Amino acid sequence: MSMSSMFSRPRLVVKKVLARAQNEGDGAIVRRSIGRPELQNLDPFLMLDEFNGKKKNQFYPVDLVEGAFTHQDFAGHKGTIRTGDVQWMTAGRGIVHSEMPAGPGSHMGLQLWINLSSKDKMTEPRYQELLHGNIPKAERDGVSVTILAGESMGVKSQIFTRTPTMYLDFTLKSASEHHQPIPESWNAFVYIVEGEGAFGSPDSTPTPAHHCLVLGSGEGLSVWNKSSKPLRFVLIGGQPINEPVVQYGPFVMNTKTEVMQAYQDYQLGKNGFERSRHWYSK
Numbered sequence: 001m002s003m004s005s006m007f008s009r010p011r012l013v014v015k016k017v018l019a020r021a022q023n024e025g026d027g028a029i030v031r032r033s034i035g036r037p038e039l040q041n042l043d044p045f046l047m048l049d050e051f052n053g054k055k056k057n058q059f060y061p062v063d064l065v066e067g068a069f070t071h072q073d074f075a076g077h078k079g080t081i082r083t084g085d086v087q088w089m090t091a092g093r094g095i096v097h098s099e100m101p102a103g104p105g106s107h108m109g110l111q112l113w114i115n116l117s118s119k120d121k122m123t124e125p126r127y128q129e130l131l132h133g134n135i136p137k138a139e140r141d142g143v144s145v146t147i148l149a150g151e152s153m154g155v156k157s158q159i160f161t162r163t164p165t166m167y168l169d170f171t172l173k174s175a176s177e178h179h180q181p182i183p184e185s186w187n188a189f190v191y192i193v194e195g196e197g198a199f200g201s202p203d204s205t206p207t208p209a210h211h212c213l214v215l216g217s218g219e220g221l222s223v224w225n226k227s228s229k230p231l232r233f234v235l236i237g238g239q240p241i242n243e244p245v246v247q248y249g250p251f252v253m254n255t256k257t258e259v260m261q262a263y264q265d266y267q268l269g270k271n272g273f274e275r276s277r278h279w280y281s282k
Helices: 256-268
Strands: 013-018 021-025 028-032 045-053 063-066 068-073 078-082 086-090 097-101 107-114 126-130 137-140 143-149 165-172 177-181 187-194 196-199 211-215 220-224 231-238 246-248 251-253
Touching (some): 045 187, 107 231, 143 177, 165 177, 187 196, 187 220, 196 231, 220 231
Antiparallel strands (some): 013 211, 021 028, 063 107, 068 078, 068 097, 137 143, 143 165, 165 231, 187 211, 187 231, 196 220
16 A cells, blocks of 8 residues: 555545434434535535435435335336436426335435536436446456446446536445546545545545545545445545525525526426426325
């Protein structure tokens, strides 16, 4: 294991946020990192939740770590994602939908909300779903990565993202390290799923699970696993949109007038919400 970064300007950790467990009722536990008071957003990211539910409740998963969820919406789209599968949903002008745990047992995953630029906010809703076996993966020197969006180790994702994004799911064996380039103009962060690792510099204090680490500027991230157990984390980065963000519940627009108009459209069932008035999840 080398004790230095391969980057002349490595990205260092500039903020650390613990995603504290919140009981959402009905057996559901949510840990929110981005979207809490200490880290309201990180352009272009609006929210990151780690959820763990054993009973039926509503969530909106992107990366399912364990279990199964059935999702459906008012356009008639329905399906089930299972352990390791990915659902990438572009809400666009708006869609009413639900996600419910399918079957008994534990259901754990990550839910990421990414902002859209003003020119893309009124696009038609779209789903992209990938089964675990079809998601690109790479492995080298004790490091394995699942490439949900972006590129790592020369392997590219199949997912199209309107907001340029990388979403990499890493597992590092004990005594392994990795150096991941990140576009210099992008914002980026790490969320630790299990284990602990040294991020940014080899002499940094190892950070354990359920922490969100905001990365500063630089060429890329270096990480070392000095523990005896595997380290699993996601590295997420994206091109900043640099537009105002006004959020009211699940509605996200650029101005207060726009967000209240979107809420009114939902209430009145118009401008894309026509099918919501008589739709109920089953």
